[in-house]
Amino acid sequence: MSGNGRIVGVFAASHSPGITGWPERVPADVRATVEDAYAEVRKRIEELRPDAVIAVSVEHFTNFNLGNLPSFAIATAKSYLGPTTAEMAAFLNVEQHQYPGHAELGRHLYAHALGAEFDPALVEGGLEFDENFCVPLKHLDPDLKYPLVPVIVNGVNPPWPTPKRCYDLGRMIRDAVEAQSFAPRVVVLATGGLSHWVGLPEAGSVNEDFDRDFIARLTSGDPARLTDYTQDAIDAAGNGAHEIRTWLAAAGAAGTGFDVLAYEPVPEWLTGTAVAAARL
DSSP states (O other): OOOSOEEEEEEEEOOOTHHHHSGGGSOHHHHHHHHHHHHHHHHHHHHHOOSEEEEEEOOOSSSOBTTBOOSEEEEOOSEEEESSSHHHHHHHTOOOEEEEBOHHHHHHHHHHHHHTTOOOEEEOSOOBOOHHHHHHHHHHOTTOOSOEEEEEEOOSSSSOOOHHHHHHHHHHHHHHHHTOSSSOEEEEEEEOOSSOOSSSTTTTOOOHHHHHHHHHHHHHTOHHHHTOOOHHHHHTTOGGGGGHHHHHHHHHHHOSOEEEEEEEEEGGGTEEEEEEEEOO
16 A cells, blocks of 8 residues: 655654643753753644644553553544543643544554554553653643544563564554555654653662763664663663653654754653654
8 A cells, every 4th residue: 555645753752740740840941941842843843734643652551551561552543531630630730631633544553553563452442641642742732733643652561562673663653654645744753761760769860871872872863773772771771761662663763863952861850851853
């Protein structure tokens, strides 16, 4: 199957709850650096006029659990509730919404994945959002203009998909977009990371060396460097650092290097915080 669809932009950003929930706790210059980078991405997406956004992230046991934890999942609904509860909405300082979905593109992506020898879980309805999408979209699409195809990558609990498999997931996404015509202009947005510890005594620590090394690899766009990670190497940056798998998927979808628009080690947000745009 061939089509005229194409990926017109690829972006990646952190999704720490503190970015929206308690932005005032960080120094003003740090907050401005991060929020200015989000504003730049919002502007670029508006200029790209996408028909849909394929949003790639983890989810924090909002929908899945240890008894049912797929490596990858693709959602195909017409809308998605987020944040999942009123309590989470207050915690994140994000109003609850029904986010629009692009069901047709989602179904196409799922079918294409099967044909490409990927075997993602299918979520036809009921997927709800936590900080994974709600935090970045508050900055990037506050008016809910862009229909979404959520793609979930397991970055929260072992065993994880390999870095190469995540990069190849992004390549498959690009091929799928180019094999359809009902969403001619598609943006890919990855969220998560960088270094952080979740629910552990180290929470609040940031491994700046890991983050800057990852940023250098991302900037280069070299697939071999991007996927040359062992589990131990990522563990050194925290259990939450495994969320870089979503950035690897974005890199695969882009097939090129990225410009990092912001990086700040922000212990107040418990995360090495970054925003990046592919050089397409």
